Amino acid sequence: MARLQLNQLSKRYGDFFAARDVTLDVADGEFLVLLGPSGCGKTTTLRMIAGFIEPTSGMVRLGDNDVTRLPAWKRNTGLVFQSYALFPHLTVNQNVAFGLEMRKTPKAEADQRVAEALELVRLGHLGDRLPRQLSGGQQQRVALARALVFRPDVLLLDEPLSNLDAKLRQEVRVEIRRLQQALSLTTVMVTHDQEEALTMADRLVVMSEGRVRQVGTQRDLYERPADRFVAGFVGRSSFLEGTLETPERFRTRGGLAVACRGTTTGPAGMALRPERVMVTPEPVAGADNDFPGEVEFVSYLGGLIDLHIRLSPADVVIAQIPNREEGFMPKAGDKVHVGWTVASASVFPGAGEDPDPTDLPPA
């Protein structure tokens, strides 16, 4: 295993950038997840690492080597395809042995390593089957064993779980993470499933329109989103639009004066996590922010309840509260008080009805 570095990696098709100035540093043994909406360049980035797409500019380093111009078969990466891509005419054993065979590993050693790799994914007993005689989950694990057996410098996973049903996905997710940690594999996984990303990754990379928006741990992205896009994409946020009159005071379009921690003045937006918004029947003394409002809409989610609360004709926030039998439980039309701390709101400079990622600077 090795450290993986991407430096200003770009891929251009005509005048369209599928990936733009992607710079990442993946530590030895780290599990990095690329997260982003469809078409944001995740697969493109992964395939540039594997050597299937030649970058327009930039550099890929694996360990101490610049592999940017190396063909795919000379890089030591293990790629697991979304469709698994098992060789249909070869048995499970032969599939897993393929990478070792290409590396001219002696037969006896290869046999042993194939057996070990299949044992690792708990398929030791199915080595003589053909891929079509396996279930989807089993094929997925063969693909994993095949990518691991020759000890690649980096393991690459492109939406490895998207063809599995929900229950199996849960299991394989744990399985992959367990293997990754046990073997301390440098891993880059692509997904557009947030939950998957949050539960598996050491660090996450949020991408949009070919660019990296933010790199960080789950907590970093959630507590300190770098821009509106990340605030809206990772977890949920409701936005208030307005102006920073001073770095510490945000005036909403509806005229509310909100205490905050900004850095500039001028047009700005404020993102609030619904679960950080407190709802009370009476004003809360000493709160950073407290506004009266009216519950417009109640959305019942089982264990949780979403409240859409109007604070002024132009300002609506969403609050999420636990669904308890006793305690305060507002209904639509109720007058309530809404509050949040300065620390729980993120303020992003720049105007915008809805967050438009194109006019934002790269992270």
Place this chain on the structure above:
Amino acid sequence: MTGLMGLDRRVIGRWALTAAAALTMLYILLPLVSVIWLSFYRQEIPSFPPEGYSVHWYGVIAGNQRFVDGLLLSVQLGVSATAIGLAVGVPAALCLSRFRFPGREALNNVLLLPLMVPGVVLGTALYVFHVEAEIATGGNLPIIGSTLGLLSGHVLVVIPWIVRLVLASLAGFDRTLEEAAMNLGADRWTTFRRITMPGILPGVVAGAMFGFVASFGNLEMSLFLVGPGRTTLPIAILQYLEWKIDPSIAAVSVVQIVLIGAAMLITDRFVKISRVV
């Protein structure tokens, strides 16, 4: 009521399908069966009912040098033309399916052309070309009526079949398999040999077989290209028919049918032809 009618319709439908299938089978098999039957008649003039049965005519054709030579030449031609056709057709199909280049559509059509041009036209064209080539080289390229000239014509007949069928199986081939192989350390040639080739093998085998059959049975084009004393089996049959009709012709046909049938059965053991065609 409607349920009953639905049932009726289903039953009628199934009967109609069975009847249509049976008629088609009959239509295909009747000539084959008659030829086989005829080849075992004892008398010389094919008249009905037969006077008796014998394998006498098979002995007659085995002793007929023209038939034996014709069969040998046809097999040699078919095998060589198929081999050359594979060497040209498989790479051509790969290029056509993998690359976008100017003139790709044109090349695609040109490779199909020998299938669509009538054999007589193809034969005439090649003959004229051979004559021109010989004149242009001042007689240094004696190609008219040569085995080489005949073979080149047969290669033309074989290529479209191979290209078509290989293209068809390439269309159904999942290219991520190739990427997977390269990711595991296989270079392009190894990937082709170990992954692509096994994947498109049914198309290659089927193409080779159909190509061989097309070459083996080719009459019209070959008529223009054979030299004196060198005839293919179909031409030998034609020449024999010009002055005589007896069951030996049927016997020769049976030999042809058996040969082609065997080729089909053998290939079908390796690849299911019905999956490709």
